[in-house]
Amino acid sequence: MLLLLLISSAFVLPWAGAGRIIGGKEVVPHSRPYMVFLKIQVTNKTGTYHSFCGGFLIHPGAVLSAAHCLDKNGTVNVTVILGTHNIRVREQSQQRIRARNFVIHPNYHPEGHVNDIVLLKLETKAKINAYVRTISLPRHNEGVRVGTECEVAGWGRTSLEKTKTDVMREVKLKVQNDEPCQKQFRKYQPQSMMCVGDQNRRKSVHKGDSGGPLFCNQKAHGIVSRVLENRLFPEVFTRVSYFEPWIRQQLRRFALQELPASPSSQ
Template identity: 60%
Template sequence: MLLLLLLTNAFVLLPWAGAGRIIGGKKAVAHSRPYMAFLEIETDSDYIKCGGFLIRPDAVLSAAHCVDEEGIENVTVILGAHNVNRQEPSQQKIRVEKWIIHPEYSPKPVKNDIVLLKLEQNAIIKKNVRLISIPKENESVRVGTECNVPGWGQTSVTGPRSDVLMEVKLKVQKEEICEQLLPDYEPQSMICVGDENHKKGTYEGDSGGPLVCNKKAYGIVSYGCGCNLFPEAFTRISHFEPWIREQLRKFAIQDIPGSPSSD
């Protein structure tokens, strides 16, 4: 009966719920996560906010469901931010030239939830704006590893969204837990994460933010179980590393004047 209840309450971390709801976490030290990106997504009828992270001066990774919306008019990335409601001197606000959703992405059921955003201009790498490494293909993180998930957003189910960056520590869990409790969980392309005590996690948002383990981004916030914060499914970045590298190569080619793909 409990298992049935959990399955029927599973949810996607929907971007329109805000940039994220870090529950049971704490306020991050200002600018201690310089790879973090705050995504502002304008549609013809809505204003969506998501997380992301900088992996190259011209490229940000996030969740595909953040930009899987009709009528998107503009996507802007804010780098170097701590308080996203202030114009901090450290901030770099850069428009997104285009975004590449994984060709096998599916919103229902959630699969291959990853997008690469090409920035109109390169970010200026400095103290408060830095890159984060991603794992190579087939590189994994051990069960029991404690990882960090940063994000802006609500700190409770009903509370207001936080202006400043929050963060929460979560552990990598055994795949069997997510296979039992989350519908359509795929170990090859997802990582099972969460807090066994059901007291902290991401919730209805934080979409696109990174799962940072041992100073690398191993996962992307994707979907979870709405009933008790546990467990959560993150997109497994190492599974998509070849696709990411291929898209980054295409980005570089397009930057060469006179190339077939350049404007």
């Protein structure tokens, strides 16, 4: 799905993307109703190919994900699958909705995954029920303390040996200070990125879960963005709170109302 960068003999370069859940466990089915599976079809001069990413529902008509998931050469068509646990089964709880269009952040740059965020507008609004719900976002520049334990879920591979999973899995990871990511990742930007991971190197996200949310304190504070090849620590997430004004601006452009209130506050 994502391009693999070359490995230097002196140090390990980061993947072009991120995402398998390593060292985690299967989630309780439908316990994360905000999770979205993006089925991506790309057509260009060489033919048609498919890939997938994670995402999360922030409005009945809008989904957030990582820009690198949709930054493709060719025509990109996205099917958004909500309310799913096993992606290989047509569960009755599923809603399949095409993305009418999407907007990648104008300052996104693939080198370093700078401003790695994309907003998708759904062709029809999702039906909110027990299996499909929105997730709350942090306020502009609302932070998360170093050491906070957060959760990430997705359908990515479950080991460095490319073991696959059809069901959603989850892992708990801690927010780190910026130093490990500044040392390991080129173009790491603390203002718009978060450094996260398990210092014991037993748990991680990796290829396949890109675009999914980092769930901290009942809010989506991060988006799975970058990891290291053959290393499980550290990992880079897009800092959602930095982009909150841009997200609201795009919702207005999509002719959607403001972000809904947190489900827990209703």
